[in-house]
Amino acid sequence: MSYQVLARKWRPKTFNEVIGQQHxxxxxxxxxxxxxxxxxxLFSGTRGVGKTSIARLFAKGLNCVNGVTAEPCGECEHCKAIEEGNFIDLIEIDAASRTKVEDTRELLDNVQYKPVVGRYKVYLIDEVHMLSRHSFNALLKTLEEPPEYVKFLLATTDPHKLPVTILSRCMQFHLKALEPQQISAHLADILQQENIPFEDLALDKLANAAQGSIRDSLSLTDQAIAMSNGKVTLSVVKEMLGLLDESxxxxxxxxxxxxxxxKLMQVVNAVADKAGDWDELLREVAENLHKIAMQQLLPQPNIDESNQIGFLAKHIVPEDVQFFYQVLVTGRKELTLAPTPRMGAEMVLLRALAFHPKLVNHVIATEPAQSAVENATKSSMPSAAQSVHAIEMPVVSQAIKAHYQAKKQPIHQDVPHQANLQTTQAQSLEQPAEALVNSPVLNALEGLNQLGAMPSPSASEKKSLST
Known part of the structure; x- marks a missing residue:
């Protein structure tokens, strides 16, 4: 007897054997x-969640010899024929290969004929979203008012591509992707019945890789059995899936x-040495960040600081966890645009490192101290613009400016001290003190001071002067 793959051998034969999808x-x-x-x-959902399997079980319940029932016997000729795929009144159609309107019209021409042996004539159209627009239009009238002995079972992975006129004529059921725990338990049950030894961690990895699909998990299990010579081990599964060490x-x-x-680049080099999958690397890091965030929000009693996830949850602030997660998830989209996958992964990790809020805050905190030192140094030295301006300023302008700056300051000492102050200011402008003291400019300024000290004329004196 030829070998039958696990996905076909363990296809559910009753509603009770279906994993999940209780709704x-x-x-x-x-x-x-x-x-x-x-x-x-209409049955919709991702690949391998049981759309066609449930549709066949429903057809079996409609045509069981014992009558319409939710628990078909599985022993009558009708049930066995449906399981073997040769029941004459169950017409299975692959819409992906029969998209033309001519194919649909040929199908509809046979709708008028009553079932041959069964109670109902059942049309199971898989991947119905692949039909052309004209095919949908041809199907509308029959789908709305079929003969009482005809049932249509439609299956699709993309219900959004179906016209609303088709959706409104169907009772819709959306099948959910299965949880990894459900898949892992199902795999363990099958392998036990197959007498194949396995490791629980290996099944967990297979369940995660299946991404909610029972069929994918069984196909991966078949592959793992072939690679491990009849035993499903963690090392074989990691090698097969290209998984990395959790550490x-x-x-x-x-x-x-x-x-x-x-340290970051050391880990990257270690991944490269094992020819790891770079997208898988970023995915695993993001998955661990999710575990850390969930542990911070809802602490699990069985996860303490002795566990790495528990330790990181205690010592990483939630803001950093969210920041790293956002960078990694966004960066995964850019891997296909990078020169090589490794370069893309490295740049994503370096981006998370460069924009780490903790490091940025550290740099910002050190900037004020550096700025204070630089400002103190600059204030102790004349700027280049000030030096050039002082050199280009004429001597008379310098002296007048120094004079009026001195007059603005309060005078607490005698006039000789004022002369010394003027001399000091002149020296700060890098001009020879002797040239300013002996210049006629200061003599003129002294005359102005004397005029300013004289009393102002009275009103009668101003009148006499004006006449």
Missing amino acids: VLAALANGLRENRLHHAY QAIDIIYALQQGNGE
Whole structure:
């Protein structure tokens, strides 16, 4: 007997075997029990979450020999034929390969014929969003008012591409991506029944890599079994998926928080030596930052400071965690634009290091002290502009300026001290004191001072002078 892959071998045969999707299963089961059946159903969701499997189970419940039931027997010829994919009244169509309107019209021409052996004629159209616009238009009337013995089951990964006229004619069910814990438990149950040894951590890695898809997780498990010669181990799974050591992602967070560029590049070089996936590196760092943020918000009692996540949650402020996470998530989009993936990853990490708020605040804090020293140095030395201005200023202008500056200051001593003050100011302007003292300019200024000391004329004197 030929080998059958796990994804096909362990396809659910009853509603109870379906993993997750309880909100969909409950609605379908109630409809079958109460015989409240819609004529068109739309199942949407990401890949490998059970859209076509649930549709086949629903078709089995409609056509079981024991009657319409939410619990088909799985033993009658109708149930077995549906499981084997050769039931004549279950017409499965791949819309991706039959997009033309001619194909749709050929399909609709057969709708008028009653089922051959079953109770209902069921049309299962997979990836229905791939149909052309004309095909949708041809399907509208039949989808709205089909014969009572016809049921349409539509499956798609992208319901937004369907016309609203199609959506309004269907009962819609959105299937959710599964949680890693659900996938890991399902894989463990299957491997136990297959008598294949495994490591729990290896299954956790496979569940995370599946990204919510049961089919993907089973395909990866098949690959891991083939690589490990019948045993699913953590080392084999890491090698297969190109995963990194958990310590490397943690070491990067330590280096970013400490502002240690040398340590950061050491980790990057270690990743390069193992030919690691650079996008996976940034993803794992972001995933650990998310764990740290959640631990800070909702502390888990089983995670203390002896755990690396618990230790980082205690010693990294939430603002830094959010900053690093934002830089990494945004930087992952730029990897395809970088010259090489490694360069892109390095620049993302260096950006987080360069704009780390802690380091920026440290630089800003040191700037005022440096500025104070520079200002003190500048104030003790005349600026170049002042020196040039003093050199170009004529001697008379310098003397007059010095004179009026001296007059603005309060005089507490005698006139000889004022002359000394003028002499000091003249020397500060780098002019010879003897040239200013013996110059006629100071003599003229003394005359002006004497005139300023004379009493002002009275009104009668002003009148006589004017006449």
